[in-house]
Every structure is written in structure tokens, then in C-alpha cells.
Amino acid sequence: xxNLSAERARSRTSGPSVHxxxxxxxxxxxxxxxxxxxVLSMIGFTIGYGTRGLGSAALASFMVLFxxxxxxxxxxxxxxxxxxxxxxxxxxxxxGRVVVLGLLLLVYARFADRFPVIPMVVFLSTxxxxxxxxxxxxxxxxxxxxxxFDANDEPEADADAPAHEDAR
Numbered sequence: 001x002x003n004l005s006a007e008r009a010r011s012r013t014s015g016p017s018v019h020x021x022x023x024x025x026x027x028x029x030x031x032x033x034x035x036x037x038x039v040l041s042m043i044g045f046t047i048g049y050g051t052r053g054l055g056s057a058a059l060a061s062f063m064v065l066f067x068x069x070x071x072x073x074x075x076x077x078x079x080x081x082x083x084x085x086x087x088x089x090x091x092x093x094x095x096g097r098v099v100v101l102g103l104l105l106l107v108y109a110r111f112a113d114r115f116p117v118i119p120m121v122v123f124l125s126t127x128x129x130x131x132x133x134x135x136x137x138x139x140x141x142x143x144x145x146x147x148x149f150d151a152n153d154e155p156e157a158d159a160d161a162p163a164h165e166d167a168r
Contacts, residue, residue, distance in 0.1 A: 019079035022144050027072040029140030030133045034065050037132025041125040049118055056117040060125035063104065067097050068133050 016024075038061035045053035074093040078086050108115070 023076040023079040030137040033136025034133035056121035057125040064129040
């Protein structure tokens with residue numbers, strides 16, 4: 001006869017860990033804020049500058065959403081890893097993303113005459129999408145249920161440690 005309570009316990013623990021769930025919430029929240037800001041900037045700059053404004057805002061929005069999404073996806077993937085591995089993966093991810101964006105800029109520099117962008121639109125759209133992403137991510141983070149507790153202020157006595165002269 002199967003043990004139903006053991007099966008239920010196994011099925012509860014087979015899901016993602018709390019760290020992965022939190023990282024996913026941050027990813028989805030950031031995406032919502034970033035995409036909302038991207039859409040608003042593309043609409044605004046299309047009205048103000050026409051198709052060149054749309055293209056410039058879309059280019060900037062894509063670059064920011066790519067950069068932040070890949071970084072957050074890496075954090076989701078390695079949410080349960082140790083601190084050293086997580087730092088190594090984050091730095092490798094950052095380096096890879098910077099290289100990809102650098103290559104994109106090199107390709108753009110080669111074909112800049114075919115697709116002229118408006119630098120001010122690129123700048124403002126980049127800032128808008130970054131602020132949108134971070135604003136919603138901070139709101140999501142503030143609503144995560146992360147336990148807070150006070151650590152014991154008194155160090156535990158170590159049996160192998162030598163006694164201090166001051167202790168009496």
C-alpha cells in the first residue's frame with residue numbers, strides 16, 4: 001500500500017526552491033516595468049519624431065531589455081548556487097552581455113548610414129526603460145516575504161578557544 005502522506009511531501013518539495021521563486025518574481029516584475037516603459041517611450045517618440053524616433057526608441061529598448069533579462073535569467077538559473085559560484089556566473093554573464101552589446105555597436109557603426117538614429121531618443125529611451133525596470137523590481141522586492149530575524153549577539157563559547165585574561 002503506497003504511503004500517501006510521503007507522496008504528497010515529495011510532490012511539495014519537487015517544485016522550485018524559494019530562491020528560484022523570488023528570482024522569477026523579480027524577473028517578471030522587471031520585465032513588466034521595462035516593457036511598459038519601452039512601449040510608452042516608443043509611442044511618445046513616434047509621435048514626436050516619426051519613424052526615426054520609433055526606430056531609435058525600439059533599438060534602445062531592445063538593448064536594455066536584453067541586458068537586464070539575460071542577467072536576471074542567469075540569476076534565476078543559479079539562484080540556489082553558493083555565493084562564489086553565483087558571483088562568478090554573474091561576472092561572466094555581465095562580461096558576455098557587454099561583449100554582445102559592443103558587437104552590436106560595431107555592427108551599427110558599420111551600417112550607420114542605412115539606419116540613422118536620434119541620439120537623444122536613444123538616451124532618453126534607455127533611461128526610461130532602466131527606470132521602469134528598476135522601479136517595478138523594487139516594488140516587487142519590497143513585497144517578497146523574506147524572513148527577518150535577530151542573530152544572537154553573544155558569541156557562543158568555543159570549548160577549544162583559549163580563555164581571555166579579562167574574562168573572570
